[in-house]
Structure formats: C-alpha cells, structure tokens
Amino acid sequence: MVDFIQNCLDGIMLGSSYALLAIGFTLIFGVMRRLNLSYGPSIMVGAFVGTLVYLEFKANAVAIAAATVVGAVIVGIYVERLCFRAIRRGAAVASMVSSFVIWMQLEEIVTVVFPDRTYFFPPMVTADPIDLGPFFFKVENIVMFAVAAVMTVLLHWLLQYTRFGLALRAVSENPRAALFMGINVGAVMFLAFVIASAFGGVAAYLIVSADGQITPLFGLWATFKGLIAMMLGGMGSIPGAILGGLLLGVVEAQSIWYLGTEYRDLSAYFLLFLFLVFRPGGLMGQLAVERELAATRRV
C-alpha cells in the first residue's frame, strides 16, 4: 500500500509536466481547431538552445531554463508563421500536414548541429530526496509540481480576468463573431501560440533536467505525451488537459513499479486504447461537447 501511494505521488509530480505539455496542445487546438504536430519538436529545439547555453557559458539553472523557454517560443512563432498563419483560411488538415513536415525539418537541423545525439543536460538542483514518514520526494519532482501548479493558476487567472484571456475565449468559441466585435483574431491566435510554446518550454526544461540528458527524439516523445494526455482529458479542455496529464503520470508510475520500466510507454498507449474504446471524448471532452451543443442551441 505504501508503494502504491508512493507511486501515485511520484506519478502526480511526473504528470504535472505532462499536464503542461497537454495545456499547450489544447490551447492551440481550442483557439484554432487545428493540431500542431511540431509542438514537441519545437520545444525540443528550445531544450537544445538551453544545452547550447550550458555548453558555451556553463550557465546556471535559471539561465538555462530561460534559454529553453525563449528558444521554444521563437521556434513556436516560426511554426505559427509557416503552418498556421499562412494557411489560416485553408483546410485544417493542411496545417497539420505542414506542421508534420516542419517536425522533420527541426529534427534534422538539430541532428546536424548536435551530431552526438545524446547530450548531458544539467540538473536544476542537486539535493538529497526529502523523507516524509514512509514516503520520500525527489526535490526536482517537487519543483516540477510547484512550477506546474503556479503556471496553471496563472493561466486560469489570465483566461478568467484579463481582456486578452477573454478575447482568447471569445475567439475559440466563435471566431467570426469575435472578428465583428473588433477583436484582432490574428493577434489573439499568435499570442495563444506564444503562451502554448512558453508552457511547452517550461515543461521541456523540467522534464529534461530531471532526466539529465537530451536527444533529438525528445520532440517525438513530447508530442506523444502531450497528445495522449490531451486526448485522455478531452481535446480543447484545459481542466481536461490537467487531469489527463496527472492520470497519465500516475498510470506510468504504477506500471514502472509493478511491471518494469520497459512497460511505461506501452501502458500509456493501453490506457489511451481503453479511453478510445469506452470514453472517446476523454474525461472532460464529453462535457465540453455537450456544453458546446447546449450553447449553440441557445445562442
């Protein structure tokens, strides 16, 4: 029982970084109704920018984290300009396909610039785990959870109380009406991309620094984790993204303990399979769809 609870706690802390990835995905999907497949690779590039800053300047953790986030945001803007701004009026699938191609491009560039494939990534802290009764906590996991929690609260505040947040929600609900109310829809979409990329950059730093290493494959990994967490929670729902991320983390932590490390990703896919069979809308997706329908019926 102690093991089970310990796994749950570890899973929640791990899952908080998945939640950040999923929030990024779901923000872009909610505002644009389009899927950005190169989301993972663009934050991977951010993490390599962090690596570069470490290698060149032996910078401290804060500088590396900042470089990672800034890198992720810049590449995110690059992707937005190429795949989303340019094809905003075209079919949604066109954006998805071009974002897939940019994924390949980013991965190739990183592979050429960083030919060793696997690079050391400095940990954010070097401290002993904290014991708390029968349980113990790694410090980096606590930081991961705390940062994710703070960012989520910040996002909630942004969406509930600021004019940008309200404009963003207005655009995701009815882009046409938003345009007629004078909202600069293009600017809102752009900023949604920037925020999503910043969330992804923070997640990338937390995950990679906990792992202690980075490879170009991190892009693929981040896209998959983010996508699965988003789909578990329900596409387009931010509470869903959080729940989906945490659930994914807990299931992975349990399967690492009880089944072995090699089953970590397989169990994630199996969980997704179960959801697609029994609850295809995800945890909150069904609710979101019903609310959407109710809203369109009445409005």
Next chain:
Amino acid sequence: MPILELTTLTKHFGGVHAVDELDLAVEEGEIFGLIGPNGSGKSTTVNLICGVVSVTAGRVAFEGRDITGSAPHRVLAAGVARTFQNIRLFGHLTVWQNLWVAQNSVEDRRSENFAKRWFFGSGATRDAVDQQLEFAGLAGKRNELAANLAFGEQRRLELARALATKPRLLLLDEPAAGMNLEEVHALDGRLRALQQAGMTIVLVEHVMELVMGVTDRIAVLNFGRKIAEGLPAAIQEDPAVQQAYLGGGVETAHA
C-alpha cells in the same frame, strides 16, 4: 453629406444577382428601414457593408470615406457595428464579459499602455460597460453566462454588445425576430432613445409594427433591386411594394 452611401452596389453569387445596382443614402441621425420579401438581398446588403462578403461592383462610403471591401474589424473600427439575424453571443462568457471584450477591442486599441491594452482595460471602459448593462436592462444578470439567458435577454445583450463598440452607425439585422409584442415595444423605445442620443440606425426587419412605427424612411428591396423608397406611410400605399409582398398589403403579408 449622407453618413452611409451605397453607389450601384452589386453582388453576384454565380448567376444569382443577390444585390443589383443598389443606390442608397442614409442621413445622419435617422432610423432607416430596409425591408423586402425573403431573399430580396437585405442581409446580403448588410454583409456587403460590413465586409463579410466581397463586393462584385459598386461602392460603400461611410462618412465620406470609401470602405468598400474593408475587413470586418476595420469597418467596426471606422464606426459601424452590427447585430446578427441569428444571435452570435459568446455563450461561455458572462453577460458583463461579453460587453467588456467588445468594448475593449475598440476602446483601448491605440492605448500605449501595455497592461491596459492586453490585460485590464481602463476604468472608464468598465464604467461604460456598467452603463450599457443598465441601458439594456441586464444589470441584474451581469454575472450570468450568456448561454443561460432567455431569448429576449440574449437579443438585448447582442444589441448592447454592438453598442459597446461605440459605433456611429448601427446595422440591425432582424433584431425583433422571435420577440413577443411586449419585447418589440421595449425595442422600439430603445431604438428611439438611441436616436435621441444621436445614433444613426439601419434596421433590416420583417416585423412591420416595429418598422412602420420607428423608422423615418424606408427602402424596399425585391430580387436585389430597390423598388421603392420613402416615408413609411407612402411605402404602405405603394402598389409596387404591395405587389412584391405576394400581391397583398404589407401588413397582411406578415400578420
């Protein structure tokens, strides 16, 4: 100089002449009625003015400036706001937020202050929103989600949201559709109050009690062409208009 001037405005959808060489001049401060049978091109005309659909030929001028083919948010910024035939509120936002987001979009557009522009708006904006709610009779519902309002309240909110953008010309696309008589009377009063305050209104409407009572002048469209224009009383007597409405009188056609 008319505040809104359409010159030989034309829109073809394939072979269909939705709007055909329409000339129209709306004077500042008047309530101008635009009526006609279904499919006569009234809504298309509104959409042409607002830049939703592209103009095939002709010209739209607002306050003497050519706004033909401008994007919707630019038309709005120029001072023309509209409501929709089918209500399009932001259902997940509260009543107050619906107005605030619209008010903000024009009020602080050129604000130099970053925080004002993207985060909090200005205090004046918030006060103006409260006043709009008062005028719309929705002050008690400020924290309700727009999706949970009754139909008539949603109509009122849509009008208030358009007003929140501080327009000088208001285009109302069938604002009385689905309203009961009492609500139509309340709308009548609101439109007159707006006119008193100096607003120019173009009213596209089927509900004749409202159109005949509140408008100063009326233009009648049929098959995209203007078939009559004049004072409400004259329009009611016009034989061409009666012919257009299935050969009957204007009132009996919609009774």
